[in-house]
Amino acid sequence: MKRNPLVPYYLIMVLGLVLVFFLGIKGIGDAKEIAKEKEGGAEQVEEFDPEQYANTSCISCHGENLEGQGSIPSLHGTGLSKDEIADILANGQGGMPGGLVPADNIDEMAEWIANLK
Structure with missing residues (x-):
């Protein structure tokens, strides 16, 4: 066949x-x-969550609990005002480069860091 x-x-x-x-x-x-x-018509605005952003971006340098590592400072109880933190986030300071946090969300992130105990 x-x-x-x-x-x-x-x-x-x-x-x-x-x-x-x-x-x-x-x-x-x-x-x-x-x-x-x-x-x-199907526009969706995603909310910025400072804690989630810190857990994905900041822990690589500031440590798992954001308590600092070696020469990198802790983010808990910084003693800085919200405006000082916002300036550091925008422009950088020391070894931290500026612009890591999106410009639209700097104030939210600064307030969250200022309130960390």
Whole structure:
């Protein structure tokens, strides 16, 4: 019994056409959703969480509990005002570079650090 060597290629072609058809339909639905987002209908504003930001960004230098490591100071009980902390976050000081915290969130982060005990 001889098999036709083109059958697998025909099956692959049919599968490809079916995928193109269904992915095209999916794309039409996504296009409507994208258009709605561009109009501002599905706009989502993500809130800044200073504690979460500190746990992801600051612990690499200031230690797991933000209590400092070696020459790097602790963030607990700094004795600095909110404005002084905001200035350090924006411009840097010593070994800490400025601009690590997004500019829009510096005040929130400074207040959170100022209130750490």
